[in-house]
Amino acid sequence: MTIGAGFTYGLLFISLYFEVFLLLAYLRNRFSKAVAGPVAGALPRVAVVVPCFNEVRTVEGTMHSLLSLTYPHELIEIIAVDDGSTDATLSALRTFESDPRVRVFTKENGGKHTAMNLALANTSADLIGCLDADSTVAADALMHIAPVFDNELVCAVTPCILVKEPETMLQHMQNVEYRLSIFNRFILAVIGSVFITPGPFSFFRTRVVRELGGWRHAHSTEDMEMALRMQGAGHLIANAPRAIVHTSTPRTLRALFHQRVRWTYGWLRNAVDYRHMIGNGRYGNLGIIVLPSALISIAAGIYFFLRIAVNALISLKDEIIRIEYSGLYPHMSFDIFFFNTSTMMFLVFVSVGLIFALICAGSFIGTGSRRPPLSTPLFLLFYSFLVPLWLGTAVVRAVFKTGVSWR
Amino acid sequence: MEPAVNTRTARWGSYVVAFLITGLIFATALYASNYFNNRRIADIQATQDNISIDILSLETQFDLLAEHSCADISENSVLSNEIQPLASRLSYLESQNGVNQDELARLKRYYSLLQIKDLLLMQQVANKCHLKPVFILYFYSNKGDCKDCTEQGYALTGLSQKYPTLRIYSFDYNIGLAALQTLIDIHDVKDEMPALVINNKIYYGLHTMAEIEKATPELAKLATSTATSSKTK
Numbered sequence: 093m094t095i096g097a098g099f100t101y102g103l104l105f106i107s108l109y110f111e112v113f114l115l116l117a118y119l120r121n122r123f124s125k126a127v128a129g130p131v132a133g134a135l136p137r138v139a140v141v142v143p144c145f146n147e148v149r150t151v152e153g154t155m156h157s158l159l160s161l162t163y164p165h166e167l168i169e170i171i172a173v174d175d176g177s178t179d180a181t182l183s184a185l186r187t188f189e190s191d192p193r194v195r196v197f198t199k200e201n202g203g204k205h206t207a208m209n210l211a212l213a214n215t216s217a218d219l220i221g222c223l224d225a226d227s228t229v230a231a232d233a234l235m236h237i238a239p240v241f242d243n244e245l246v247c248a249v250t251p252c253i254l255v256k257e258p259e260t261m262l263q264h265m266q267n268v269e270y271r272l273s274i275f276n277r278f279i280l281a282v283i284g285s286v287f288i289t290p291g292p293f294s295f296f297r298t299r300v301v302r303e304l305g306g307w308r309h310a311h312s313t314e315d316m317e318m319a320l321r322m323q324g325a326g327h328l329i330a331n332a333p334r335a336i337v338h339t340s341t342p343r344t345l346r347a348l349f350h351q352r353v354r355w356t357y358g359w360l361r362n363a364v365d366y367r368h369m370i371g372n373g374r375y376g377n378l379g380i381i382v383l384p385s386a387l388i389s390i391a392a393g394i395y396f397f398l399r400i401a402v403n404a405l406i407s408l409k410d411e412i413i414r415i416e417y418s419g420l421y422p423h424m425s426f427d428i429f430f431f432n433t434s435t436m437m438f439l440v441f442v443s444v445g446l447i448f449a450l451i452c453a454g455s456f457i458g459t460g461s462r463r464p465p466l467s468t469p470l471f472l473l474f475y476s477f478l479v480p481l482w483l484g485t486a487v488v489r490a491v492f493k494t495g496v497s498w499r
Numbered sequence: 500m501e502p503a504v505n506t507r508t509a510r511w512g513s514y515v516v517a518f519l520i521t522g523l524i525f526a527t528a529l530y531a532s533n534y535f536n537n538r539r540i541a542d543i544q545a546t547q548d549n550i551s552i553d554i555l556s557l558e559t560q561f562d563l564l565a566e567h568s569c570a571d572i573s574e575n576s577v578l579s580n581e582i583q584p585l586a587s588r589l590s591y592l593e594s595q596n597g598v599n600q601d602e603l604a605r606l607k608r609y610y611s612l613l614q615i616k617d618l619l620l621m622q623q624v625a626n627k628c629h630l631k632p633v634f635i636l637y638f639y640s641n642k643g644d645c646k647d648c649t650e651q652g653y654a655l656t657g658l659s660q661k662y663p664t665l666r667i668y669s670f671d672y673n674i675g676l677a678a679l680q681t682l683i684d685i686h687d688v689k690d691e692m693p694a695l696v697i698n699n700k701i702y703y704g705l706h707t708m709a710e711i712e713k714a715t716p717e718l719a720k721l722a723t724s725t726a727t728s729s730k731t732k
Binding site: 108236332 | 505516517525539653661708
């Protein structure tokens with residue numbers, strides 16, 4: 093076996109191992125129900141922050157969905173922060189001020205973390221959460237989140253995020269990807285290893301956020317950094333899969349590429365900042381398996397893509413040479429003898445099958461139906477060829493610390 | 500689904516079980532791949548046995564020629580149609596990982612021997628029946644010391660498609676078969692691959708289809724005869 097083949101099998105083993113580990117955790121959770129559920133108690137006071145920067149097209153929908161929440165009016169405040177928008181976002185927000193639950197702030201543009209910190213400084217609520225201005229929430233979403241904080245050890249709760257009205261093929265593929273994320277978020281909560289508290293409708297115990305010093309810029313991924321900081325301090329982060337949030341996703345490859353480069357860049361830079369947690373047994377599953385696997389998955393994605401790309405180029409070159417020297421053009425052959433039955437091919441099939449199982453599990457957790465989205469085959473066939481594009485770019489930018497912008 | 504939260508305490512038993520299951524998946528994949536490779540080898544063995552029977556039939560036909568006219572034996576009927584696919588199948592197996600190399604080498608030696616038998620009998624049939632077939636012996640190396648062998652193989656594949664009655668026999672120069680060594684000695688083929696023996700004349704280095712056609716005017720007759728017979732039919 094060559095070094096290259098050994099490396100490939102090693103990465104495949106690690107990828108498969110992580111998938112199997114997560115599935116086992118899921119099955120164990122399904123059968124043993126060893127999940128800490130909410131305890132009935134008085135509902136806490138909640139502040140929902142809507143940080144906005146040039147969101148005039150979507151912010152009204154976001155605000156309307158928040159005002160429709162079935163949460164006691166006297167226990168909720170909606171803090172809309174205009175982060176120096178140059179469009180009509182502020183005036184759009186002002187139209188909601190007539191509702192006693194809404195307060196609007198405006199400030200110079202400083203980034204999402206500064207908007208969150210402004211709201212943090214101006215609220216006395218027990219819980220503080222965020223809803224990006226491109227997202228909407230189900231009316232009962234907060235009722236599924238707030239009671240989880242009855243567990244005093246819980247300091248953050250993440251929701252279940254679905255793609256809002258997917259239209260383009262790219263959005264349909266992201267719809268499948270989000271089902272996978274629903275599974276990941278849920279199962280990472282089951283093993284106590286959530287390391288991202290996503291922007292759309294994650295909630296935090298206000299006291300803990302203050303104790304930790306508020307939000308930081310964190311390489312434009314403050315949601316990731318806050319989760320790592322909370323984990324580092326020994327707090328628990330839960331997931332409430334019945335709290336449904338719909339979020340807008342990029343329509344074009346260019347927009348998706350930009351968003352994912354930012355996410356991956358932020359993750360890599362935060363991983364460097366919190367490197368003491370990686371492989372550290374003190375942080376349990378998070379340190380031993382989750383963080384290392386998340387990092388290795390980036391390397392594996394880039395490596396497999398490069399390997400496939402190089403092999404495809406070599407095959408193309410061989411085919412051109414074959415045509416040049418034999419004068420014979422390729423023709424379809426269905427001789428079963430030449431079907432690829434290598435060990436690698438079997439392992440790739442198993443790996444794809446496991447990903448399919450995880451998507452089904454994510455669909456079940458998020459929607460109650462095990463049926464995955466119709467675009468799942470598209471996702472399985474093509475998405476893995478897109479992901480390495482932003483992974484590679486993010487790695488290069490992280491190495492050179494170029495920084496990333498939101499837009 | 501109810502909310503999920505837990506401490507992050509590592510459960511080492513889970514790690515071990517996941518490791519065992521992953522190991523089992525790898526072992527199963529390895530077993531499945533070996534199983535299909537063995538099926539392929541068995542398939543080739545069966546094909547070679549068929550070719551062996553064909554050759555025995557050919558020898559018998561040839562013995563009968565003493566009592567029958569050449570009209571009873573056609574040039575096209577003697578060479579097994581299965582030999583060409585066999586070459587590509589062996590070539591495919593050579594490119595696969597996890598194939599039993601000893602078994603593959605044995606199959607290649609057997610294949611070479613069948614080709615030599617076929618060549619000798621075809622030469623005898625040609626002499627006896629005054630046929631003028633074109634024989635090309637192609638010697639290649641798989642040791643990584645022949646940079647043009649792949650291209651030469653493509654050119655010969657193109658020729659075999661263009662001239663269906665052209666006899667092309669390909670031999671791995673380093674296969675280690677006594678009969679092949681004798682053939683190499685008879686034609687005095689040096690260790691400079693690729694090497695072509697076309698109607699007993701040796702050519703070294705890469706030769707394109709056009710160059711081989713130019714060096715072998717008899718090929719034009721093959722093409723003409725094929726075209727004529729097609730039209731007659």
